Amino acid sequence: MRVAVIGATGVVGETILRVLEERNVPVETLLAYASRERENAVSFRGVSLPVAVATSQRIIADRPHVAFFASSDDASAEMAQALADAGIIVIDNSSTFRLDPACPLVVPEVNPQSIQPSHRIFPVGNCTAIVLCVGLAPIERAVGLKAVRVSTYQAVSGAGRAGLDTLADEEAGKPPNGTFAAPILHNVVPQVGSFSGIGNNGEEDKVAQETRKTLNRPDLHVAATCVRVPVRRAHSEAVFFETERPTSLEELGDALAAAPGVVFHDRGIVTPLDVENTDVVHVARLRGETEGDEKRFMMWVVGDQLRKGAATNGVQILELLIEQGRFTAVAS
Ligand SMILES: NC(=O)c1ccc[n+]([C@@H]2O[C@H](COP(=O)([O-])OP(=O)(O)OC[C@H]3O[C@@H](n4cnc5c(N)ncnc54)[C@H](OP(=O)(O)O)[C@@H]3O)[C@@H](O)[C@H]2O)c1
Numbered sequence: 001m002r003v004a005v006i007g008a009t010g011v012v013g014e015t016i017l018r019v020l021e022e023r024n025v026p027v028e029t030l031l032a033y034a035s036r037e038r039e040n041a042v043s044f045r046g047v048s049l050p051v052a053v054a055t056s057q058r059i060i061a062d063r064p065h066v067a068f069f070a071s072s073d074d075a076s077a078e079m080a081q082a083l084a085d086a087g088i089i090v091i092d093n094s095s096t097f098r099l100d101p102a103c104p105l106v107v108p109e110v111n112p113q114s115i116q117p118s119h120r121i122f123p124v125g126n127c128t129a130i131v132l133c134v135g136l137a138p139i140e141r142a143v144g145l146k147a148v149r150v151s152t153y154q155a156v157s158g159a160g161r162a163g164l165d166t167l168a169d170e171e172a173g174k175p176p177n178g179t180f181a182a183p184i185l186h187n188v189v190p191q192v193g194s195f196s197g198i199g200n201n202g203e204e205d206k207v208a209q210e211t212r213k214t215l216n217r218p219d220l221h222v223a224a225t226c227v228r229v230p231v232r233r234a235h236s237e238a239v240f241f242e243t244e245r246p247t248s249l250e251e252l253g254d255a256l257a258a259a260p261g262v263v264f265h266d267r268g269i270v271t272p273l274d275v276e277n278t279d280v281v282h283v284a285r286l287r288g289e290t291e292g293d294e295k296r297f298m299m300w301v302v303g304d305q306l307r308k309g310a311a312t313n314g315v316q317i318l319e320l321l322i323e324q325g326r327f328t329a330v331a332s
Pocket of ligand 1: 127
Protein backbone atom coordinates (compact mmCIF):
# COMPACT_ATOMS: atom_id res chain seq x y z
CA MET A 1 0.00 0.00 0.00
CA ARG A 2 1.23 3.50 -0.86
CA VAL A 3 0.57 5.96 1.97
CA ALA A 4 0.94 9.75 1.79
CA VAL A 5 1.37 11.93 4.88
CA ILE A 6 0.80 15.64 4.27
CA GLY A 7 2.35 17.57 7.15
CA ALA A 8 4.87 14.80 7.86
CA THR A 9 7.28 17.24 9.56
CA GLY A 10 4.70 18.38 12.16
CA VAL A 11 3.99 16.83 15.54
CA VAL A 12 0.89 14.94 14.37
CA GLY A 13 2.50 13.88 11.05
CA GLU A 14 5.58 12.59 12.84
CA THR A 15 3.35 10.66 15.26
CA ILE A 16 1.41 9.13 12.33
CA LEU A 17 4.72 7.76 10.97
CA ARG A 18 5.57 6.22 14.35
CA VAL A 19 2.09 4.70 14.79
CA LEU A 20 2.14 3.22 11.25
CA GLU A 21 5.50 1.60 12.10
CA GLU A 22 4.42 0.29 15.49
CA ARG A 23 1.11 -1.19 14.33
CA ASN A 24 2.70 -2.90 11.32
CA VAL A 25 0.32 -1.34 8.84
CA PRO A 26 1.19 -2.87 5.43
CA VAL A 27 2.86 0.24 4.01
CA GLU A 28 5.01 -0.48 0.97
CA THR A 29 5.82 3.14 0.12
CA LEU A 30 5.63 6.16 2.40
CA LEU A 31 5.32 9.52 0.65
CA ALA A 32 6.02 12.59 2.83
CA TYR A 33 4.86 16.16 2.09
CA ALA A 34 4.93 19.52 3.85
CA SER A 35 4.79 23.19 2.94
CA ARG A 36 8.34 23.16 1.59
CA GLU A 37 10.83 20.66 0.18
CA ARG A 38 13.52 19.14 2.41
CA GLU A 39 16.04 16.27 2.20
CA ASN A 40 16.13 13.62 4.94
CA ALA A 41 13.62 15.53 7.08
CA VAL A 42 11.64 12.49 8.27
CA SER A 43 12.31 8.81 8.76
CA PHE A 44 10.17 5.72 8.30
CA ARG A 45 11.28 2.25 9.44
CA GLY A 46 14.78 3.58 9.97
CA VAL A 47 15.14 5.09 6.48
CA SER A 48 15.41 8.86 5.92
CA LEU A 49 12.93 10.18 3.39
CA PRO A 50 12.73 13.38 1.36
CA VAL A 51 9.81 15.71 1.94
CA ALA A 52 8.07 17.15 -1.13
CA VAL A 53 5.94 20.28 -1.42
CA ALA A 54 2.29 19.29 -1.10
CA THR A 55 0.11 20.11 -4.10
CA SER A 56 -2.88 18.05 -5.15
CA GLN A 57 -1.38 17.52 -8.63
CA ARG A 58 1.89 16.23 -7.18
CA ILE A 59 0.20 13.92 -4.68
CA ILE A 60 -2.23 12.48 -7.25
CA ALA A 61 0.70 11.89 -9.61
CA ASP A 62 2.48 9.95 -6.82
CA ARG A 63 -0.55 7.53 -6.71
CA PRO A 64 -1.06 6.92 -2.98
CA HIS A 65 -3.95 4.65 -1.96
CA VAL A 66 -4.50 6.66 1.19
CA ALA A 67 -3.52 10.19 2.22
CA PHE A 68 -3.28 11.38 5.82
CA PHE A 69 -3.64 15.15 6.19
CA ALA A 70 -1.84 16.51 9.28
CA SER A 71 -1.25 20.05 8.05
CA SER A 72 -3.85 22.82 8.28
CA ASP A 73 -7.51 23.59 7.60
CA ASP A 74 -6.49 25.55 4.49
CA ALA A 75 -4.38 22.72 3.05
CA SER A 76 -7.16 20.18 3.60
CA ALA A 77 -9.79 22.50 2.11
CA GLU A 78 -7.58 23.07 -0.92
CA MET A 79 -6.48 19.49 -1.64
CA ALA A 80 -8.52 16.78 0.10
CA GLN A 81 -11.55 16.74 -2.19
CA ALA A 82 -9.38 16.58 -5.33
CA LEU A 83 -7.54 13.58 -3.89
CA ALA A 84 -10.80 11.85 -2.95
CA ASP A 85 -12.17 12.53 -6.45
CA ALA A 86 -9.02 10.85 -7.82
CA GLY A 87 -9.91 7.70 -5.83
CA ILE A 88 -7.57 8.26 -2.88
CA ILE A 89 -8.90 7.59 0.64
CA VAL A 90 -8.40 10.73 2.74
CA ILE A 91 -7.94 10.65 6.53
CA ASP A 92 -7.93 14.26 7.62
CA ASN A 93 -6.82 15.64 10.99
CA SER A 94 -8.03 19.19 10.27
CA SER A 95 -11.48 20.45 11.23
CA THR A 96 -12.48 21.04 7.58
CA PHE A 97 -14.84 18.07 7.09
CA ARG A 98 -15.73 17.10 10.66
CA LEU A 99 -19.24 18.54 10.67
CA ASP A 100 -19.95 17.77 7.00
CA PRO A 101 -23.03 15.50 7.03
CA ALA A 102 -21.50 13.57 4.09
CA CYS A 103 -18.49 12.52 6.22
CA PRO A 104 -18.56 10.18 9.24
CA LEU A 105 -16.70 11.30 12.37
CA VAL A 106 -15.24 7.96 13.34
CA VAL A 107 -13.78 7.05 16.72
CA PRO A 108 -13.25 3.30 16.23
CA GLU A 109 -14.05 2.40 19.87
CA VAL A 110 -17.30 4.40 19.67
CA ASN A 111 -18.96 4.42 16.24
CA PRO A 112 -17.22 2.16 13.68
CA GLN A 113 -20.67 1.42 12.23
CA SER A 114 -20.86 4.98 10.86
CA ILE A 115 -18.51 4.04 7.96
CA GLN A 116 -20.36 3.49 4.66
CA PRO A 117 -18.83 2.07 1.46
CA SER A 118 -19.41 5.41 -0.30
CA HIS A 119 -17.27 7.38 2.19
CA ARG A 120 -13.89 8.52 0.89
CA ILE A 121 -13.05 11.39 3.28
CA PHE A 122 -12.65 10.47 6.95
CA PRO A 123 -12.13 13.43 9.26
CA VAL A 124 -10.38 12.68 12.54
CA GLY A 125 -12.20 14.51 15.32
CA ASN A 126 -10.90 17.23 17.58
CA CYS A 127 -8.37 15.74 20.00
CA THR A 128 -10.20 16.89 23.15
CA ALA A 129 -13.51 15.58 21.81
CA ILE A 130 -12.04 12.16 20.89
CA VAL A 131 -10.60 11.67 24.39
CA LEU A 132 -13.92 12.78 25.91
CA CYS A 133 -16.02 10.52 23.66
CA VAL A 134 -13.98 7.39 24.42
CA GLY A 135 -14.67 8.05 28.13
CA LEU A 136 -18.36 8.92 27.64
CA ALA A 137 -19.38 6.22 25.14
CA PRO A 138 -19.53 3.35 27.67
CA ILE A 139 -21.75 5.48 29.90
CA GLU A 140 -24.01 6.47 27.00
CA ARG A 141 -24.32 2.77 26.03
CA ALA A 142 -25.02 1.59 29.58
CA VAL A 143 -27.40 4.19 31.01
CA GLY A 144 -27.78 7.07 28.52
CA LEU A 145 -26.43 10.58 28.93
CA LYS A 146 -28.57 13.63 29.61
CA ALA A 147 -25.95 16.37 29.92
CA VAL A 148 -22.16 16.74 29.85
CA ARG A 149 -20.08 19.61 31.20
CA VAL A 150 -16.31 19.55 30.87
CA SER A 151 -13.33 21.70 31.85
CA THR A 152 -10.09 20.87 30.05
CA TYR A 153 -6.40 21.11 30.85
CA GLN A 154 -4.80 21.00 27.39
CA ALA A 155 -1.15 20.38 26.55
CA VAL A 156 0.88 22.89 24.54
CA SER A 157 1.56 20.31 21.79
CA GLY A 158 -2.12 20.71 20.92
CA ALA A 159 -0.91 23.92 19.25
CA GLY A 160 1.60 21.92 17.16
CA ARG A 161 5.34 22.28 17.08
CA ALA A 162 4.98 26.02 17.68
CA GLY A 163 3.27 25.28 20.99
CA LEU A 164 6.08 23.00 22.17
CA ASP A 165 8.73 25.47 21.01
CA THR A 166 6.98 28.34 22.78
CA LEU A 167 6.96 26.55 26.14
CA ALA A 168 10.63 25.57 25.68
CA ASP A 169 11.53 29.17 24.76
CA GLU A 170 9.72 30.60 27.77
CA GLU A 171 11.44 28.01 29.99
CA ALA A 172 14.74 29.28 28.55
CA GLY A 173 13.85 32.85 29.52
CA LYS A 174 12.59 34.16 26.19
CA PRO A 175 9.54 36.47 26.16
CA PRO A 176 6.09 35.11 25.10
CA ASN A 177 5.77 35.11 21.30
CA GLY A 178 2.00 35.27 20.83
CA THR A 179 1.44 31.56 20.11
CA PHE A 180 -0.84 31.56 23.15
CA ALA A 181 -3.13 34.37 24.29
CA ALA A 182 -0.96 34.91 27.40
CA PRO A 183 2.38 33.64 28.75
CA ILE A 184 2.15 29.86 29.12
CA LEU A 185 5.03 29.24 31.57
CA HIS A 186 3.78 29.22 35.19
CA ASN A 187 0.30 30.05 33.88
CA VAL A 188 -3.00 28.66 32.61
CA VAL A 189 -4.71 30.28 29.63
CA PRO A 190 -8.51 29.98 29.28
CA GLN A 191 -8.49 30.46 25.53
CA VAL A 192 -7.95 27.76 22.88
CA GLY A 193 -8.85 29.26 19.49
CA SER A 194 -10.64 32.53 18.83
CA PHE A 195 -13.82 33.70 20.54
CA SER A 196 -17.13 33.73 18.70
CA GLY A 197 -20.90 33.54 19.14
CA ILE A 198 -21.94 33.44 22.77
CA GLY A 199 -18.35 33.87 23.95
CA ASN A 200 -17.11 30.32 23.55
CA ASN A 201 -13.62 29.85 22.18
CA GLY A 202 -13.26 27.72 19.05
CA GLU A 203 -12.19 24.58 20.90
CA GLU A 204 -15.26 24.77 23.15
CA ASP A 205 -17.59 24.81 20.13
CA LYS A 206 -15.69 21.90 18.54
CA VAL A 207 -15.94 19.80 21.71
CA ALA A 208 -19.70 20.36 21.97
CA GLN A 209 -20.55 19.86 18.29
CA GLU A 210 -18.22 16.93 17.65
CA THR A 211 -19.18 15.08 20.84
CA ARG A 212 -22.83 15.23 19.74
CA LYS A 213 -21.94 13.95 16.26
CA THR A 214 -19.60 11.15 17.43
CA LEU A 215 -22.05 9.87 20.05
CA ASN A 216 -24.90 10.28 17.53
CA ARG A 217 -26.76 12.39 20.08
CA PRO A 218 -27.67 15.68 18.35
CA ASP A 219 -29.86 16.55 21.34
CA LEU A 220 -27.17 16.05 24.01
CA HIS A 221 -26.41 19.06 26.19
CA VAL A 222 -22.61 19.57 26.07
CA ALA A 223 -20.84 22.62 27.52
CA ALA A 224 -17.06 23.06 27.69
CA THR A 225 -14.44 25.40 29.11
CA CYS A 226 -11.13 24.76 27.35
CA VAL A 227 -7.87 25.81 28.99
CA ARG A 228 -4.24 25.59 27.88
CA VAL A 229 -1.76 24.51 30.58
CA PRO A 230 2.06 24.28 30.55
CA VAL A 231 2.07 20.51 30.01
CA ARG A 232 3.96 19.22 26.97
CA ARG A 233 1.75 16.31 25.99
CA ALA A 234 -1.68 14.75 26.81
CA HIS A 235 -4.97 16.49 27.54
CA SER A 236 -6.82 16.13 30.85
CA GLU A 237 -10.53 16.74 31.30
CA ALA A 238 -12.72 17.20 34.40
CA VAL A 239 -16.08 15.82 33.25
CA PHE A 240 -19.44 16.35 34.96
CA PHE A 241 -22.28 14.27 33.54
CA GLU A 242 -25.94 13.57 34.18
CA THR A 243 -27.39 10.21 33.21
CA GLU A 244 -30.79 9.48 31.68
CA ARG A 245 -31.63 6.75 34.15
CA PRO A 246 -30.61 6.30 37.78
CA THR A 247 -27.42 4.30 38.16
CA SER A 248 -24.64 3.51 40.62
CA LEU A 249 -20.88 3.91 40.81
CA GLU A 250 -20.60 0.13 40.50
CA GLU A 251 -22.57 0.01 37.24
CA LEU A 252 -20.64 2.95 35.76
CA GLY A 253 -17.29 1.54 36.90
CA ASP A 254 -18.13 -1.86 35.36
CA ALA A 255 -19.11 -0.21 32.06
CA LEU A 256 -15.87 1.81 31.96
CA ALA A 257 -13.69 -1.15 32.96
CA ALA A 258 -15.16 -3.29 30.16
CA ALA A 259 -14.96 -0.59 27.47
CA PRO A 260 -12.54 -0.85 24.52
CA GLY A 261 -9.76 1.73 24.62
CA VAL A 262 -10.38 2.69 28.27
CA VAL A 263 -8.23 2.05 31.31
CA PHE A 264 -10.42 2.58 34.37
CA HIS A 265 -8.65 3.49 37.60
CA ASP A 266 -10.89 2.44 40.47
CA ARG A 267 -8.78 4.43 42.89
CA GLY A 268 -5.86 6.82 42.80
CA ILE A 269 -5.05 9.47 40.24
CA VAL A 270 -3.68 9.57 36.71
CA THR A 271 -1.73 12.47 35.20
CA PRO A 272 -0.66 13.55 31.69
CA LEU A 273 2.89 12.34 32.33
CA ASP A 274 1.50 8.87 33.12
CA VAL A 275 -0.28 8.55 29.76
CA GLU A 276 2.28 10.05 27.35
CA ASN A 277 2.79 7.75 24.38
CA THR A 278 -0.20 5.53 25.14
CA ASP A 279 -3.12 4.83 22.81
CA VAL A 280 -5.82 4.43 25.43
CA VAL A 281 -7.93 6.87 27.40
CA HIS A 282 -7.58 6.78 31.17
CA VAL A 283 -10.55 7.43 33.47
CA ALA A 284 -10.11 8.02 37.21
CA ARG A 285 -11.80 9.74 40.13
CA LEU A 286 -15.31 8.54 39.26
CA ARG A 287 -17.69 9.77 41.97
CA GLY A 288 -21.17 11.13 42.58
CA GLU A 289 -21.76 14.85 42.91
CA THR A 290 -23.23 14.15 46.33
CA GLU A 291 -23.21 10.96 48.37
CA GLY A 292 -25.75 8.49 46.99
CA ASP A 293 -26.46 10.65 43.92
CA GLU A 294 -27.92 8.35 41.25
CA LYS A 295 -27.86 10.68 38.23
CA ARG A 296 -25.05 13.25 38.61
CA PHE A 297 -21.42 12.14 38.49
CA MET A 298 -17.89 13.40 37.92
CA MET A 299 -14.77 11.82 36.47
CA TRP A 300 -11.23 12.70 35.39
CA VAL A 301 -10.29 11.70 31.83
CA VAL A 302 -6.76 11.84 30.38
CA GLY A 303 -5.43 10.88 26.94
CA ASP A 304 -2.38 11.47 24.76
CA GLN A 305 -3.92 13.84 22.25
CA LEU A 306 -1.16 13.38 19.65
CA ARG A 307 -1.82 9.64 19.61
CA LYS A 308 -5.41 8.70 20.52
CA GLY A 309 -6.62 12.26 19.83
CA ALA A 310 -5.06 12.39 16.36
CA ALA A 311 -2.51 9.94 14.85
CA THR A 312 -3.66 6.66 16.39
CA ASN A 313 -7.33 7.40 15.76
CA GLY A 314 -6.53 8.05 12.08
CA VAL A 315 -4.46 4.87 11.74
CA GLN A 316 -7.25 2.89 13.45
CA ILE A 317 -9.65 4.22 10.79
CA LEU A 318 -7.25 2.95 8.11
CA GLU A 319 -7.12 -0.45 9.86
CA LEU A 320 -10.93 -0.61 9.84
CA LEU A 321 -11.00 0.17 6.12
CA ILE A 322 -8.38 -2.53 5.47
CA GLU A 323 -10.51 -5.01 7.48
CA GLN A 324 -13.55 -4.02 5.45
CA GLY A 325 -11.71 -4.89 2.23
CA ARG A 326 -11.36 -1.39 0.82
CA PHE A 327 -7.87 -2.14 -0.44
CA THR A 328 -8.27 -5.77 -1.53
CA ALA A 329 -6.78 -5.07 -4.97
CA VAL A 330 -3.74 -3.41 -3.40
CA ALA A 331 -0.51 -5.34 -2.86
CA SER A 332 1.08 -4.54 0.49
N1 LIG B 1 -1.34 18.95 17.75
C1 LIG B 1 -2.43 18.26 18.11
O1 LIG B 1 -2.56 17.83 19.28
C2 LIG B 1 -3.51 18.00 17.12
C3 LIG B 1 -4.52 17.12 17.50
C4 LIG B 1 -5.55 16.86 16.61
C5 LIG B 1 -5.54 17.44 15.37
N2 LIG B 1 -4.55 18.30 15.02
C6 LIG B 1 -4.56 18.86 13.67
O2 LIG B 1 -3.52 18.21 12.94
C7 LIG B 1 -3.01 19.11 11.96
C8 LIG B 1 -1.49 19.23 12.17
O3 LIG B 1 -1.26 19.79 13.43
P1 LIG B 1 0.18 19.77 14.13
O4 LIG B 1 -0.13 20.03 15.57
O5 LIG B 1 0.93 18.57 13.76
O6 LIG B 1 0.86 21.06 13.51
P2 LIG B 1 2.42 21.40 13.28
O7 LIG B 1 3.27 20.69 14.26
O8 LIG B 1 2.48 22.87 13.20
O9 LIG B 1 2.72 20.77 11.84
C9 LIG B 1 2.06 21.25 10.69
C10 LIG B 1 2.54 20.47 9.50
O10 LIG B 1 1.77 20.86 8.37
C11 LIG B 1 2.64 21.31 7.35
N3 LIG B 1 1.94 22.35 6.58
C12 LIG B 1 1.48 23.54 7.01
N4 LIG B 1 0.85 24.19 6.00
C13 LIG B 1 0.92 23.37 4.92
C14 LIG B 1 0.48 23.47 3.59
N5 LIG B 1 -0.17 24.54 3.13
N6 LIG B 1 0.72 22.43 2.75
C15 LIG B 1 1.38 21.33 3.19
N7 LIG B 1 1.82 21.18 4.44
C16 LIG B 1 1.59 22.19 5.30
C17 LIG B 1 3.87 21.81 8.06
O11 LIG B 1 4.94 21.79 7.15
P3 LIG B 1 6.28 22.66 7.34
O12 LIG B 1 7.16 21.85 8.25
O13 LIG B 1 6.82 22.72 5.94
O14 LIG B 1 5.86 23.98 7.89
C18 LIG B 1 4.01 20.73 9.13
O15 LIG B 1 4.53 19.54 8.57
C19 LIG B 1 -3.79 20.41 12.13
O16 LIG B 1 -4.88 20.40 11.23
C20 LIG B 1 -4.28 20.35 13.57
O17 LIG B 1 -5.44 21.10 13.78
C21 LIG B 1 -3.52 18.58 15.87
